[in-house]
Amino acid sequence: MLPSLISFMKNTYKRVDKWASHHHLNLIIYNLLITLMFLLRSAGYFNPYLPISVNLIMIFALVSPIFLFRANFKTIFVATTFFWMFTGFLGILKVNIWAERTAIYVFESLVLGVILLAWETIFSKE
């Protein structure tokens, strides 16, 4: 059990390492953009015309991988599932206010995922 787990971890690491080395520039851009958005938010840029809320940053963080990393709908739904698990974790801890906030990210990623799915289904070569 343990050796297979270690082997799985090693393989996963290799795959992630390979993927990262192929996308290192995009990863830098992605991180820079997210950091920049948080900086702009902290400085109150575009207020009150376009307040940079955490929601907006989250939407941006979900949308930008589609262009930077060619993320498909499954990737977005991995995020949805992750957000939902985190929501559940907060819910079980009875921190309902945070759970409700995280559930908003679930909804956002769900909408994006379904749009991508529609896009991929309509424009699929198959």
Next chain:
Amino acid sequence: MIMKHFIKAILVILCLVPVIWFVGRPGILINGSDTNFPLDPIGWFNRRMYVWNATSNAGVDFSASTAGSVFHLVQVLPTLLAQPLQTTEMLSLIFWFSAILLAAYFLAKTLFPNNPILQTLFASLYAINPYMFNTWENAKVSNISFVLSLPIFLNIIISLNQNRISLAKGILLSTLSGLLISGAGINPAYFIIFSVFFWLSSAFYLKSIHKSVLVFLIILLVNAFWILPTTNFVLTNIGPFGGLDKIGYTNWIDSLSKNTSFYNVLRLQGAWDWYEFDVPGKPTYIPYAVNYFYRFPFIAFSLVLPFFSFMAYIFHEKKNRINLLLSGTLLIIGLFMASGTHPPTGVIFRRLLMNHLPFFSLFRSPWYIFTPLIILAYAILTGIFIDKLKSKFNKISRVLISSLFLGNLIYCYPLITGRIFRPSMPDNFYIRFPSYVFEAQKWLKSIENNQLGRILSYPPDEIERFKWGYNGIDSILSLLSSVEVVFSPLNGTATPTSSILKELYYRLASGDLELAENLANKLNTVAIFEKNDQRTLYPALPSAINKNEVKVFDRWSFITIAKNKEVKPKIFSPKTIYFGYPFISGEKMLAYLGGDDVYLNPEDSVIGEIPTLYKDSAKIVLAENSQVRDLVDYERAKAGLEIKLVDRNLNKVNYKFVIEEDGEYEPILEKSKLDRYKISYSAMIDSQDINLEVQKSSASYLFFQSLMLKKGWHNLTLDVQSKNAIEGGDFDLGEKFNRVNEASYMIQNENGNRYLEIVNKDKTAPDPAAAFQLVDFDSSLPYLIKAKYKKIYGGNAKFEVTQSNKLTALIYQKEDLPELPEWTNYSFYFRPIFTDSIVNINLTAPFVSNGFGTKVVYDDLEAYPLFTNNLLLVKKAQKEHLQPTIKFTKVSPVLYDVAVSGATGPHTIVFSENYSPNWQFQSQDINQPAHFTANMYANAWFIETSPNDYKFRLYYKPQTWRYLGLVISIITLCAAISYFIYEKHIQKS
């Protein structure tokens, strides 16, 4: 093979879940609140044949309720087979519960044809979930029908798309299913959402769109029996934006959306009543909700379905892409809409949809309307995920299905065990109707076809709460028979009928029987239904009423209202026509008018075109009572001290009125409670002294000598003195109050004036106070309370007024007095609840924690009942109106045959049913007469010229849509069956 039988057995057991709800409860019915299980199913069904419901509060348009015909037909069939009511209800619930379960099962068979266990899981997830708790708790016809419609029609669309069924079979199925889902039309919003769902699903199965068009047409045609009347009603009565009150609903969308966060909606826990708590930890309505909020297994399981649904997008078969997309779209629409006005999407919901989408106001309960879309999406997505899992890990998938199936049954234990009916709560839905209810029903059924007039329900609580458990928002008599009843409505409280009813109840409870009889006559009411088994605060009926003719059924009595008076029939011709000023306060003037009189609106544009009607008529003017006016202004004023820091005087009452036509007017003063006051009839009119001479007196009025009055505004002032209801409030005779808690209570003397000084060092809960009880308290009257005070140091002075009965405090009114160190007058009004009770006024020295304490002084505490009696001024009619003899037959709630004889001149016909322009006067003998409102609520027609004897019909026109719709529905049903048989025949040959 064994597995197939096993699965069938499980399905049958699940279909019989409603039986569990009745186990160990012989003779008990699930009823009350929003659940209206009729105790007269045939009468209930018959009522739905008509678009006018005459049984409630002088009639109401009933177009939307016609959609419930098929739902209630299921209750009629066991009744016709002479089954007991409990069996009837059980069979009805089993029918609809099975229908949903089987519809979901057959959809699962289409979606996952090779996975029978998954099909069962799919059906159970769709039919048994927290959303359905409320649906079954109240047996909500539109919810049940809507939930049923989704799997049925998705199945038909997919089956036609994949040629699994022939077109003829599809049409027949659509016709029969269309009838089953007709109940959704009770709230048209459900049917609209069904239509949106239908076209969305059809768009995803575009290849067979032509078949979908045909299926949808069939649905519309077979549902024409309610679609035509309901559409007619919506288009003619409800504006594109707002106007919900017109169909008797209250716009409560914000309160319903209070707890519909995505977190709750995703877990199907957005129902508002789950989140109502009396005290922390004790739910007001849903006792089992605490398990879902605080117990780990319940919280964890609530997260499971969304989790598997999202996993379906990661692990799925490619063939399921269309269903993934359809489910995703349903999920997004469902989540967004079910959240309603709850943030963050609520802003868009409100600004975009509520404010700009025509008729969107129909969607008053977003959580209830849109959540079924989420449930269907969850069932499909979970199925897709498990189906994929089966292809890779068959054993794991079986374990998962079994765990989910069992887990869901445990998770939804309130639905399985009948806890949704809250058996542990005092206001639960398990009702054992006492035998006298059924005895009364027999008698009511015997009189319902030749009822002389309506029955007034008393006491008038908007929600009837019987001591034996039943709660209802309509009169219980409506459950029992089709007798016409008037009662305090919970919705539609601003209608003229409800204003008249309010006045009638007040007069009845106050013992002003002459006025009550007059008002009852106007509402064509002949009897009072006295419920001695109802929990109420209202006073008992006056003893004089109880001496009238009575029909008793144990705790229920039916008492004749006017023993010696003839009650006007529903259709009659009045002798005197009164025009009232101001018309809007008509109910107070109606109380004066006798049975042969009718009250008309001088500003009615239709009446304005009939000058002869106005010319010879009587005029009645209601004067504005200055004491009542001041009370109303006080209550409407925004919180502010300026209206309280004054010394009000009730020694005079000024009546202000407007005269529209010069002439001789007879002032008439209400006698109600007049003995409480000392009145001087040496009055002033427009600053001139006059002596009002009493000409005659009736049980309810004093009639004064007539006055010549010119057109314009006038003021009549009377000296009125009422007795101070506080004894010893000036402290001149020492301590005449009760002490509340320990403190220093000193009667001080300052230049001969005595006053009370309270020094509270450190006492609290309750704060020390001097308590006075109102003497000779009359809860039907508002009171003026006033005193002088000054604060020396510490906390601010405070008045506390408490009205209480033997059991509990009813009203607590606190007046925090401003921090003023000089003697200051303070006055305020107190409007008690009309019930047997006492009132205490506390002059308080509140606790402060600074160690020095509080010192306040009070003097001249006084309390006076307001003089609320109305003054009317009546100008007699120039000549009496012709009263031909009228005989009529009620053919149905929408049709009356009327014969008139002795009509030798112009006359008026009054029809005491709520006014609607749709009531048509149909006669071959005379031209269409002018139609207008009479007695504030009723219909009236003025007939200028006519033969001496003639006949006419009163017909509620929208019923034609009902008949037309029924014909279309029946033809569609016959055509679908014929086509199916024809196609079978062709296939055979």
